[in-house]
Amino acid sequence: MFDLLIVAAMLGCAFQAVRGTRLLIAALWLAGASALTAIMMFRLGAPEVAVIELSVGAGLVTVLFVFAINIAGEEPPVTLRSLVPAPLAWIVALCAVGLGAAMALPNLRVESSLLQADKFATVLWEHRSLDVLLQVVLIIGGVLAVLGLLAEGRANARKESQ
Amino acid sequence: MMSLSLPLMAAVAVLGLLGIGLLGLLVTRNLIKVVVGLQVLVKGALLALLLAGRLSGQVQTGQTLALTVIVADTIVSVVALALAVQVRRQFGTLDLQALSTLRR
The missing domain is CATH 1.20.5 (Single alpha-helices involved in coiled-coils or other helix-helix interfaces)
Structure with a gap:
């Protein structure tokens, strides 16, 4: 249940980061997604990389984004038409996820019960x-x-x- | 035998992050938002590496590879953001459509 909440929040943050119209708010959503990714890494048994992801992904990269947006200046939050039509982009992304799920999920099993020493x-x-x-x-x-x-x-x- | 619920959730997170990152790269026209989409995509790849390490019993190898990916991703982001700042200073816009037709 806890993992489900983490994954749902992570995907929600990532979606908001990608779809948001204001750059600064998108950077903050991305930081939230990074922090939740770090929790997921910790749950997967990788505490060292989780700490690095938390400090670099959620900390340093967010500071860099805020710094760059501050220097470049935020453009007005207008909704421009995307280069690829939005329905086509959705179809491509959903097909990619569907293909990945079809290939990965049936083979999702623990190959070895031995942990690296x-x-x-x-x-x-x-x-x-x-x-x-x-x-x-x-x-x-x-x-x-x-x-x-x-x-x-x-x-x-x-x-x-x- | 390890329960499959955590790897299943991690696999869902991997697929979701990869899909959202791909969608972001396809629909955005802002140079900085392209970097945001790339970051989301790389987070999916990081989780995939750790999940593979966990499933094959080689967690530490997965962590080492993930560390290399984090370093590479951070460098790519830094260079891309510096490039975006310069593009904005030179051309006054971050719109990819406008940039592709500009002459200086």
Whole structure:
């Protein structure tokens, strides 16, 4: 029953985040969906990732969204016609969910009753060290990309002012 | 034998989040809302990884993969939001339809 409530609230928050017309409110709905996802992760037996999702997904990313919306300025909440017609988009999304359910739900069974004996840190640092390297590269690349984008904006603004 | 109620609920959450994220990507015309749709989609993928790890008895491997996805998703969001800010400064709009026809 508790899981059902969590899932219903999570899907409701996600739907509101996607369908809302105001960007700031959409970002707050997304933060709610992230927090509920973190609870679901904890229930699935992944407390480490749940904490990271709560701090990064619901915290850092929300702050970034609010920051970006604040700088970019919120556009007036007009309802524009979507590029893909809305009925067609609904049909595509429902078909994708239906196909996923048809493939996944009948095969949803526990393959092994044995739980992995290793700790999270052991698996991360010893068995999946390539993932750690990839994360470091991603972080450095992301920081350089953002710095480049912001520097380009400043350079353009300086050029226009001259 | 583990009860199937929690994995079933998690599977419903995965399918729902993937569907909502896909719907968001298809119907939105705002650049920042595209990032919101992508975030919802990735949350579904994260839960799917953890569910797969739980069902196969390899929870820690699922957690490690989910951690990598969280890092990649955050970097993608940061770069996309910085791009959206620059686009708004340069062109004055976040509308994808208007951006696709603009010349500078």
